[in-house]
Amino acid sequence: xxxxxxxxxxxxxxxxxxxxxxxxxxxxxxxxxxxxxxxxxxxxxxxxxxxxxxxxxxxxxxxxxxxxxxxxxxxxxxxxxxxxxxxxxxxxxxxxxxxxxxxxxxxxxxxxxxxxxxxxxxxxxxxxxxxxxxxxxxxxxxxxxxxxxxxxxxxxxxxxxxxxxxxxxxxxxxxxxxxxxxxxxxxxxxxxxxxxxxxxxxxxxxxxxxxxxxxxxxxxxxxxxxxxxxxxxxxxxxxxxxxxxxxxxxxxxxxxxxxxxxxxxxxxxxxxxxxxxxxxxxxxxxxxxxxxxxxxxxxxxxxxxxxxxxxxxxxxxxxxxxxxxxxxxxxxxxxxxxxxxxxxxxxxxxxxxxxxxxxxxxxxxxxxxxxxxxxxxxxxxxxxxxxxxxxxxxxxxxxxxxxxxxxxxxxxxxxxxxxxxxxxxxxxxxxx
Amino acid sequence: xxxxxxxxxxxxxxxxxxxxxxxxxxxxxxxxxxxxxxxxxxxxxxxxxxxxxxxxxxxxxxxxxxxxxxxxxxxxxxxxxxxxxxxxxxxxxxxxxxxxxxxxxxxxxxxxxxxxxxxxxxxxxxxxxxxxxxxxxxxxxxxxxxxxxxxxxxxxxxxxxxxxxxxxxxxxxxxxxxxxxxxxxxxxxxxxxxxxxxxxxxxxxxxxxxxxxxxxxxxxxxxxxxxxxxxxxxxxxxxxxxxxxxxxxxxxxxxxxxxxxxxxxxxxxxxxxxxxxxxxxxxxxxxxxxxxxxxxxxxxxxxxxxxxxxxxxxxxxxxxxxxxxxxxxxxxxxxxxxxxxxxxxxxxxxxxxxxxxxxxxxxxxxxxxxxxxxxxxxxxxxxxxxxxxxxxxxxxxxxxxxxxxxxxxxxxxxxxxxxxxxxxxxxxxxxxxxxxxxxxxxxxxxxxxxxxxxxxxxxxxxxxxxxxx
Numbered sequence: 001x002x003x004x005x006x007x008x009x010x011x012x013x014x015x016x017x018x019x020x021x022x023x024x025x026x027x028x029x030x031x032x033x034x035x036x037x038x039x040x041x042x043x044x045x046x047x048x049x050x051x052x053x054x055x056x057x058x059x060x061x062x063x064x065x066x067x068x069x070x071x072x073x074x075x076x077x078x079x080x081x082x083x084x085x086x087x088x089x090x091x092x093x094x095x096x097x098x099x100x101x102x103x104x105x106x107x108x109x110x111x112x113x114x115x116x117x118x119x120x121x122x123x124x125x126x127x128x129x130x131x132x133x134x135x136x137x138x139x140x141x142x143x144x145x146x147x148x149x150x151x152x153x154x155x156x157x158x159x160x161x162x163x164x165x166x167x168x169x170x171x172x173x174x175x176x177x178x179x180x181x182x183x184x185x186x187x188x189x190x191x192x193x194x195x196x197x198x199x200x201x202x203x204x205x206x207x208x209x210x211x212x213x214x215x216x217x218x219x220x221x222x223x224x225x226x227x228x229x230x231x232x233x234x235x236x237x238x239x240x241x242x243x244x245x246x247x248x249x250x251x252x253x254x255x256x257x258x259x260x261x262x263x264x265x266x267x268x269x270x271x272x273x274x275x276x277x278x279x280x281x282x283x284x285x286x287x288x289x290x291x292x293x294x295x296x297x298x299x300x301x302x303x304x305x306x307x308x309x310x311x312x313x314x315x316x317x318x319x320x321x322x323x324x325x326x327x328x329x330x331x332x333x334x335x336x337x338x339x340x341x342x343x344x345x346x347x348x349x350x351x352x353x354x355x356x357x358x359x360x361x362x363x364x365x366x367x368x369x370x371x372x373x374x375x376x377x378x379x380x381x382x383x384x385x386x387x388x389x390x391x392x393x394x395x396x397x398x399x400x401x402x403x404x405x406x407x408x409x410x411x412x413x414x415x416x417x418x419x420x421x422x423x424x425x426x427x428x429x430x431x432x
Numbered sequence: 433x434x435x436x437x438x439x440x441x442x443x444x445x446x447x448x449x450x451x452x453x454x455x456x457x458x459x460x461x462x463x464x465x466x467x468x469x470x471x472x473x474x475x476x477x478x479x480x481x482x483x484x485x486x487x488x489x490x491x492x493x494x495x496x497x498x499x500x501x502x503x504x505x506x507x508x509x510x511x512x513x514x515x516x517x518x519x520x521x522x523x524x525x526x527x528x529x530x531x532x533x534x535x536x537x538x539x540x541x542x543x544x545x546x547x548x549x550x551x552x553x554x555x556x557x558x559x560x561x562x563x564x565x566x567x568x569x570x571x572x573x574x575x576x577x578x579x580x581x582x583x584x585x586x587x588x589x590x591x592x593x594x595x596x597x598x599x600x601x602x603x604x605x606x607x608x609x610x611x612x613x614x615x616x617x618x619x620x621x622x623x624x625x626x627x628x629x630x631x632x633x634x635x636x637x638x639x640x641x642x643x644x645x646x647x648x649x650x651x652x653x654x655x656x657x658x659x660x661x662x663x664x665x666x667x668x669x670x671x672x673x674x675x676x677x678x679x680x681x682x683x684x685x686x687x688x689x690x691x692x693x694x695x696x697x698x699x700x701x702x703x704x705x706x707x708x709x710x711x712x713x714x715x716x717x718x719x720x721x722x723x724x725x726x727x728x729x730x731x732x733x734x735x736x737x738x739x740x741x742x743x744x745x746x747x748x749x750x751x752x753x754x755x756x757x758x759x760x761x762x763x764x765x766x767x768x769x770x771x772x773x774x775x776x777x778x779x780x781x782x783x784x785x786x787x788x789x790x791x792x793x794x795x796x797x798x799x800x801x802x803x804x805x806x807x808x809x810x811x812x813x814x815x816x817x818x819x820x821x822x823x824x825x826x827x828x829x830x831x832x833x834x835x836x837x838x839x840x841x842x843x844x845x846x847x848x849x850x851x852x853x854x855x856x857x858x859x860x861x862x863x864x865x866x867x868x869x870x871x872x873x874x875x876x877x878x879x880x881x882x883x884x885x886x887x888x889x890x891x892x893x894x895x896x897x898x899x900x901x
Contacts, residue, residue, distance in 0.1 A: 294580040294581075295500070295579050295580040295581050295582045295583055296579035296580070296582045296588050296591065296592075297576070297577070297579045297580045317576060317577065319576070319579060319592070321588075323592065323596070324576055324579075324592065324595060324596065324599065325572050325576060325599045325602075326576075327572065327573050327576045327577065329573075343570060343573065344570055344572060344573050345570065
């Protein structure tokens with residue numbers, strides 16, 4: 001291995017794997033805000049006055065076993081369950097959603113205490129909900145000490161919950177999601193359509209996910225469940241969708257929870273929804289302060305699901321101050337479940353419009369992108385489901401995160417799809 | 433280990449001495465004819481000072497801030513003892529050099545040894561070309577990603593300068609085959625970004641850059657510097673060799689004053705290089721067989737390659753393409769398509785008083801230490817000396833036997849595998865990059881068929897003699 005490759009082996013996984021939870025680290029309870037310069041779980045954990053010693057450290061070669069690894073890993077200090085997706089109701093209205101749980105261990109489990117609950121931890125969670133018309137868009141964040149009945153993460157079978165938000169293993173090997181917020185109740189059955197993509201698979205070969213051997217890799221293990229079909233019910237309380245502008249309120253990020261506008265009609269509406277989702281999982285030591293970039297670099301991320309059963313995870317690295325040569329890279333998970341990496345020269349990924357200015361802080365975000373992977377004959381346009389999304393709420397350095405739709409071609413075929421886009425480093429004082 | 437061969441970027445930046453520039457002036461682009469290359473007096477220098485400078489001074493004067501280097505690489509310890517390295521350099525791998533920029537930021541940059549030194553039997557041999565360099569990685573990704581470890585504003589300025597330069601010439605810095613060195617096109621690409629008069633850098637090319645088609649070259653050994661009257665395979669580097677050598681600095685040398693400063697100390701480096709001698713063959717030699725081979729050498733090889741031993745003589749012959757018959761692409765491109773680079777060179781500080789003369793031929797090199805310099809021919813297309821002496825035995829597609837192959841004492845070269853097909857048989861780029869495909873333009877392995885007239889026994893005797901050089 002050349003030293004340069006060793007360097008990449010050290011660097012690239014850090015970005016790419018961190019990118020799998022990029023944005024996740026921003027989901028901290030409002031009470032901690034505002035903190036300039038970005039908040040990260042390392043800082044948060046430090047405030048808990050716990051001792052990181054005694055927790056297991058990540059080493060290469062984790063033997064992934066499912067569904068075991070869906071469940072909690074309390075030997076490791078931090079852990080993330082991050083589920084994103086989009087569903088459509090019978091009227092064709094599309095909703096973006098994201099439910100994230102983070103466990104931060106307060107003390108390593110002792111040998112004498114045998115528990116299936118990853119107790120002695122703090123649980124954090126965030127639920128974002130974004131109808132494409134922006135009406136009734138919501139976001140909420142919660143925190144609680146792990147305790148039976150209140151919040152926790154089970155080792156097996158998977159069950160992670162915080163109050164009435166939960167993600168658990170279903171009877172059929174799938175997952176069950178429940179999340180409520182005021183008048184909104186979402187219940188989804190999630191069925192895996194592809195095998196999980198593990199860190200070992202994404203690190204094979206050359207380039208993007210360069211080998212992370214020798215203890216120089218990321219400080220956490222991760223896997224991606226790239227495609228889950230979603231069916232369920234959306235329960236909408238009266239008035240929930242009667243107010244316009246909820247998303248804009250939400251994105252200012254000043255309220256812990258954006259409450260629904262006053263009810264203007266009675267009754268409850270049940271809507272059947274179907275769609276697609278994906279789950280990102282990580283556990284290990286908390287990487288500090290690089291969710292959206294590090295040093296001179298900022299990182300954008302695209303997690304995309306195409307209707308031809310292909311998924312793409314693309315990362316776009318660029319200089320915060322502008323200039324230089326942006327470096328896009330993609331991992332494609334193909335129809336047969338195999339994965340393939342595309343490096344800079346095989347990827348075209350660039351904004352196609354001047355951008356959208358967030359009124360709250362004047363930041364200019366390029367929300368429309370063009371992505372081309374010539375080797376796959378693929379050309380896509382990526383557009384936001386709506387510009388002002390509640391998923392965009394962050395702390396510290398502003399970011400944009402939200403549901404996107406895809407349209408384009410693969411060879412002679414029309415392809416469409418959906419996904420999530422995370423844009424970082426576009427704070428008002430930085431250049432595009 | 434042979435393949436643990438330094439940073440890609442290091443090599444990219446340090447192989448520039450293999451220039452493809454040609455000509456002697458805009459109006460009088462001198463070209464040479466095959467034949468004997470006349471000697472040119474070289475400026476004297478202090479070999480001891482030259483060695484010290486070679487291993488401690490930065491010829492490439494931009495780089496990655498040291499703190500970012502240390503954080504991103506884990507600051508690996510030197511793998512070989514390089515006597516005389518001082519200060520920070522004593523703790524760095526041999527292929528990189530630390531220095532402090534005018535801004536006060538300590539930088540780490542590449543040096544000449546990335547290409548011109550290589551491990552041999554567990555020891556680093558200065559002057560042995562590194563034929564295992566892997567330049568197939570994307571330098572843009574590497575240098576841009578390094579920005580993740582750059583923190584202060586002053587460091588950011590230095591990093592951006594370095595990254596911008598490398599990104600500008602990245603298409604010419606990459607190869608697709610391990611061991612293939614793209615120095616010729618890279619040097620020309622750098623010229624395209626500089627004003628020849630002021631040497632000021634332009635992010636946009638000031639003239640048409642060279643084609644990105646690969647013209648692979650093998651890295652020639654330094655220990656022949658003292659014998660050769662001209663630099664480069666086509667013998668075009670005539671005149672003061674130092675001026676050609678310091679083209680290695682054109683990635684970052686932004687003024688004539690800076691070039692002049694480098695030129696002043698590099699004459700000592702050249703003087704040191706002229707003192708280098710080839711390593712001795714480390715395995716048994718059959719003296720009787722070698723003596724038989726010596727007689728064959730006199731009759732078959734001496735005329736072009738010279739004589740060795742007590743009455744050594746090297747004729748400095750440039751052999752016409754139609755006579756040597758080896759891949760003509762390198763010589764022809766310089767001769768026919770290099771006019772704008774001729775003009776650039778001759779108009780620049782580097783060409784001041786120089787007479788660069790491309791020719792339609794290749795220099796028959798000195799054969800000192802030839803056993804150690806596999807693979808052979810200017811493009812590294814023939815894996816062993818045995819194959820060089822027998823055109824029928826040359827593999828059409830081949831690769832080294834692993835990334836740290838054993839030395840083959842029968843065939844004289846690094847053990848290789850003969851492949852039935854080219855790159856297409858391998859799915860991954862990691863496999864493909866090891867395949868040397870002699871059917872590609874510039875990669876051809878034919879020519880130099882002078883050994884075909886010999887019997888197997890005669891070739892065996894000749895090989896035995898070559899071990900003694």
